[in-house]
Amino acid sequence: MRYKIQGEIAQQVILKPDAGETVWTSNGALMAYSPGVAWSLRVPGGMSGAVRRSFAGEGVSLTYLETQSENATVLLAANQPGHVMPWDLQSDGPVITTRGAFLAAFGPEIDINVTVAKRAGAAFFGGAGLFLQRVSGVGTVLIHGSGDFYEQTLATGTAMTVSTGNLAAFAADVDYDIRGVGGCRNILFSGEGLFMTHLTGPGRVLLQTLKRETGGSSSGS
Numbered sequence: 001m002r003y004k005i006q007g008e009i010a011q012q013v014i015l016k017p018d019a020g021e022t023v024w025t026s027n028g029a030l031m032a033y034s035p036g037v038a039w040s041l042r043v044p045g046g047m048s049g050a051v052r053r054s055f056a057g058e059g060v061s062l063t064y065l066e067t068q069s070e071n072a073t074v075l076l077a078a079n080q081p082g083h084v085m086p087w088d089l090q091s092d093g094p095v096i097t098t099r100g101a102f103l104a105a106f107g108p109e110i111d112i113n114v115t116v117a118k119r120a121g122a123a124f125f126g127g128a129g130l131f132l133q134r135v136s137g138v139g140t141v142l143i144h145g146s147g148d149f150y151e152q153t154l155a156t157g158t159a160m161t162v163s164t165g166n167l168a169a170f171a172a173d174v175d176y177d178i179r180g181v182g183g184c185r186n187i188l189f190s191g192e193g194l195f196m197t198h199l200t201g202p203g204r205v206l207l208q209t210l211k212r213e214t215g216g217s218s219s220g221s
Helices: 046-056 120-125 184-189
Strands: 002-006 012-016 022-025 030-033 037-042 062-067 074-077 082-088 095-097 102-116 131-146 149-154 159-162 167-171 175-180 195-200 203-208
Touching (some): 002 082, 030 037, 030 062, 131 203, 149 159, 167 195
Antiparallel strands (some): 030 074, 095 167, 102 131, 159 195, 175 195
């Protein structure tokens, strides 16, 4: 799949799929397409996947594109200011996307599922929620971040603490937990709430400079 990311304030993606190639996108991300492209709504993982996806806040279905001829073009956008970052599933491993961060995925082998946060505290107080979307297989995932991206690859045992809403995506091997902000003054006046997200490597982490509202809909909704 050939693709190009362009734009400054609200980036878009130009896809040039060959005949027979398919693309998963978040609902609402499809900006335009040429003849020879067909799309439908599908639920990854069937009925059980639909239930988990509803809890993950990503919408029950995704848009599924199928290319039926050569020289097709697909335009994707996230409908809000921000940037798009590719995630190579072969080199970076499976990715966990937080609510609204998934834009699209394509490749010969794409599996989109919903996983449960490993730790109970992170599930209920970490901001990303109990259910998180997990994308694995062989191919590329396009991640949308509000504002700009800050990227870091954590070594084994290396940790970082992230403000709630600034976490866009992270490798499936990264341990995701929470830490209390500590002190009444910090809780009441810092704007960070009771907890912040604590990540421990190994793995790649993508942060977004603008907080995404954790209670809102996905970027493609």
